Amino acid sequence: MGLKSPFAEVPRRLWERLVTASSIKTSQNWADISKIQLQNLVDQLTKATFYAKGKSTFKEEFVTAGGVDLREINFKRFESRLHKNLFFVGEVLNIDGVTGGFNFQNAWTGSWIVAKSLAED
Numbered sequence: 001m002g003l004k005s006p007f008a009e010v011p012r013r014l015w016e017r018l019v020t021a022s023s024i025k026t027s028q029n030w031a032d033i034s035k036i037q038l039q040n041l042v043d044q045l046t047k048a049t050f051y052a053k054g055k056s057t058f059k060e061e062f063v064t065a066g067g068v069d070l071r072e073i074n075f076k077r078f079e080s081r082l083h084k085n086l087f088f089v090g091e092v093l094n095i096d097g098v099t100g101g102f103n104f105q106n107a108w109t110g111s112w113i114v115a116k117s118l119a120e121d
Contacts, residue, residue, distance in 0.1 A: 003028050003029065009067075021040075022044050067092050067093045068092055076113075078113050087114045087117075090106060091103065
């Protein structure tokens with residue numbers, strides 16, 4: 001793929017889908033991207049909607065391991081230490097656990113803490 005992600009944290013498969021959805025050929029170079037294509041990519045990065053169709057037998061539903069570095073999170077609010085009013089919960093955090101109960105509980109608890117924090121603001 002010629003157009004490499006400038007974001008090391010974005011998984012390759014996700015990046016390829018975002019680029020393709022932006023009407024950019026994966027063989028293009030950054031210098032050859034039009035303003036319209038770049039705006040399409042910005043829209044994909046900020047407004048894209050993804051739908052799950054279930055899970056496969058080959059664990060393809062797991063997009064990535066890792067995520068936002070836990071040192072960047074204030075866990076009293078699940079708020080970014082780098083950007084005020086930016087909150088992270090669930091699979092987007094760099095918390096790896098056995099699929100199922102642990103991940104669900106992590107997402108539900110984090111979401112509850114964020115909701116409580118927002119209600120208090």
